[in-house]
Amino acid sequence: MDLSTNYLGLNLKNPIVVGSCSLTYSLSEIKKLEKYGAAAVVLKSIFEEEILKDTESQLHEAEKNSFIYNRYSETLDYIDMHIKEERLNNYIQLIKNAKKEVLIPIIASINCISSAEWTSFAKRIEEAGADALELNISLNPTDLEIRDFESTIKKIIQRVLAQVSIPVAVKINNSFTHMARTILDLSKTGIAGLVLFNRAYSPDIDINTLEAVQGRSFSSPNAYVEPLRWIALLSDKVNCSIAASSGIHTSEVIIKQILAGADLVQIVSVLYEQGIEHIQVLLNEIEKWMEEKGFSSLQQFKGKASSKNAGNPAIFERIQFMKHFAEIN
16 A cells, blocks of 8 residues: 655655654664654654743853852853753754655654744754754743734744755644635745644642643543644645644544545644554554555545545534424424
8 A cells, every 4th residue: 555645755664653652762763763654753842931931041040159150251152152052952963864764754743933043043953954943832822912913924934944844744733713714814924844732731620639730641532623623624726745743643634634634634633642663553454445445546536535525514614503303494
């Protein structure tokens, strides 16, 4: 079976990419992911605010020694730059090492919230040999201030594209008011791909301790329906590649996303629950389904159930639930 697909202009051997996570932050793990069939990996994100927070913490400690350091000291500037460089250099080295040891594409990832100074780091990612860059843009939907999130994202994209020539993908959340318009607009900014969707952190409440606690760490198996809907609606309209993310736990769901029009899926949670070797299980099950349906390549069924090709496109377009047993006079 030909499971190959094209994503961001990269020819991939199958539609399963391992998304940004701790499994992709180790060269030994990346090699295992390749061994068991991953078509590409998205390196664990380096966080814009993580770099800044770490620097601020170290500077605060240094400033306690007022005999050596003061607010006019050039040493503080050195500490600031050194801490940032050390963290960034480690990331660059991971890219270089991975490119030497594996054949699958290496997609770097930056989790960002602004178009600040970090954008120049994108050039170093390209120079290190990364095949592409994914911008995991995490704008907080709980922010009570009036902000133009779409404008912020476009500004980030504009500054990064000015730095690099490698393909750039953007991973967004599902909190936009006019999702369809936002997705279409972003696809026309010059990016090579969109990833739907970024999974937001979910808190919970412990009714025994009456305290707020961390919610479910892994994605819910039914979370796939959100990206499925928007991919089915817009896969034939966007000007770039499109990937499904969140809730991708089974081969059945992977097939559904391809039928909706996705170029590929990103998986993470299922690998923590089932193990890295489960990638091969998923691939085998996809091939078995293709054989049963008479397909010899992925492209033969990609988009067959999209809104454009669906017999009843209203299934994807309706936004209010109508009960099956509602009395209609």
